[in-house]
Amino acid sequence: xKQGPSFEESWKVELRRGLLQYAVLAIVRLHExxxxxxxxxxxxxxxxxxxxxxxxxxxxxxxxxxxxxxxxNSHTEKSDAxxxxxxxxxxxxxxxxxxxxxxxxxxxxxxxxxxx
Amino acid sequence: MENERIERRxxxxxxxARGVLPDTFETEDLLEDVRAHIYESLQHKTEQRPEAxxxxxxxxVFNELGEPEDIAEAFGEQRIGEDRTDDxxxxxxxxxxxxVKIVVVxxxxxxxxxxTNGMVDFWLAVGVLLxxxxxxxxxxxxxxxxxx
Numbered sequence: 001x002k003q004g005p006s007f008e009e010s011w012k013v014e015l016r017r018g019l020l021q022y023a024v025l026a027i028v029r030l031h032e033x034x035x036x037x038x039x040x041x042x043x044x045x046x047x048x049x050x051x052x053x054x055x056x057x058x059x060x061x062x063x064x065x066x067x068x069x070x071x072x073n074s075h076t077e078k079s080d081a082x083x084x085x086x087x088x089x090x091x092x093x094x095x096x097x098x099x100x101x102x103x104x105x106x107x108x109x110x111x112x113x114x115x116x
Numbered sequence: 117m118e119n120e121r122i123e124r125r126x127x128x129x130x131x132x133a134r135g136v137l138p139d140t141f142e143t144e145d146l147l148e149d150v151r152a153h154i155y156e157s158l159q160h161k162t163e164q165r166p167e168a169x170x171x172x173x174x175x176x177v178f179n180e181l182g183e184p185e186d187i188a189e190a191f192g193e194q195r196i197g198e199d200r201t202d203d204x205x206x207x208x209x210x211x212x213x214x215x216v217k218i219v220v221v222x223x224x225x226x227x228x229x230x231x232t233n234g235m236v237d238f239w240l241a242v243g244v245l246l247x248x249x250x251x252x253x254x255x256x257x258x259x260x261x262x263x264x
Contacts, residue, residue, distance in 0.1 A: 041157075081156045
């Protein structure tokens, strides 16, 4: 009897995981004034029609990693909802990395298309 | 009264997340983000469906947020990525230290050779000093491994 997720399910999970950092950079890049974590989660869901099936809480370790890598900066602002919230902004290095990743992804999809 | 209950539920969620995450300053920073997210999401849902029960909306918020274990797993994955960066740094640090040691050994051997007016052969001095460097390397590693 087979246990756990199927091969294709595991593959999709890995793929989504890999693309998530890129998608977060892409969304932050769209907001020059910055965007808070909840905003990123909503846009991610709306713009991808939920394709990445993200549990919203898992975005925060990614945002922290991107900030540590100096691809994002953050500052806090008041929120009507309750506690102060962090607003994330793309850095110059983040913009360079995003453009590089976009080029790589473009190349990968182009080559994969040629295979099918 | 209801507000208190809601706040207690949020505190419980944050406490559960704290329990599965490492006890670090970064974790506290991350939990503040998660807490702000919960309030944002709850307010947004309340605005969209003012007639809905707040407890029910909060359940939806938690459901979309994921289990604390999901956050811990993502946290671990991102840390693994960072460790790779640390490995690269360590490799460069070790290479740099080897280069510095070799330069120091050559300079020291040259000085010894000059001071003794060539009585101590330069290459012999290099060899002896290299033996000391290697011994010191092993001794330091041994001490490092024995540190608790």
